Amino acid sequence: MKNDRKEKFCLEYLKDLNATKAAIRAGYSEKTAKTTASRLLTNDDIKKRIEGLKEKRIKRTEITIDAIIEGFNKIAFANKGCEKTSDRLKALEMLGKYIGMFKEAESNRNIIVNHITNLKEEIKI
Numbered sequence: 001m002k003n004d005r006k007e008k009f010c011l012e013y014l015k016d017l018n019a020t021k022a023a024i025r026a027g028y029s030e031k032t033a034k035t036t037a038s039r040l041l042t043n044d045d046i047k048k049r050i051e052g053l054k055e056k057r058i059k060r061t062e063i064t065i066d067a068i069i070e071g072f073n074k075i076a077f078a079n080k081g082c083e084k085t086s087d088r089l090k091a092l093e094m095l096g097k098y099i100g101m102f103k104e105a106e107s108n109r110n111i112i113v114n115h116i117t118n119l120k121e122e123i124k125i
Contacts, residue, residue, distance in 0.1 A: 009040055010049045014057065069098065 005026050012022035019037035028036045040046050057063075076091035096102055 006040065006043075006046060007049070009037075010046060010053060013041075013050060014053055069095065072098075 005028065008026040009022050009028070012025040013019055015022070019041055020034045023033040023037040023040065024030050072091040072095045075087055076095060078088070
């Protein structure tokens with residue numbers, strides 16, 4: 001990457017995925033960090049660089065979707081004394097999102113809301 005500060009932003013962003021903090025750590029002004037970060041994340045070169053860095057990290061650390069799901073399973077379905085309830089709930093939520101469990105519920109909720117809205121409009125007539 002041509003610009004050292006942009007490269008630093010990409011590297012810093014991968015630490016915590018917080019673009020504003022990454023911009024500050026990369027040397028951009030604190031006053032404009034949020035705007036700068038937003039602008040940087042829409043830059044095609046920066047997006048490509050971040051994705052490339054992520055891919056290298058994934059290969060280097062051998063992170064796989066199966067390993068992540070297995071980890072969530074261990075937390076979610078561990079003996080009650082082993083994990084905090086909040087950890088278990090978060091793990092279950094992440095597993096549910098992964099398998100698409102909540103998409104149908106959201107879709108059904110939207111149908112119900114639309115139906116109620118339509119009924120209210122019909123009653124006014």
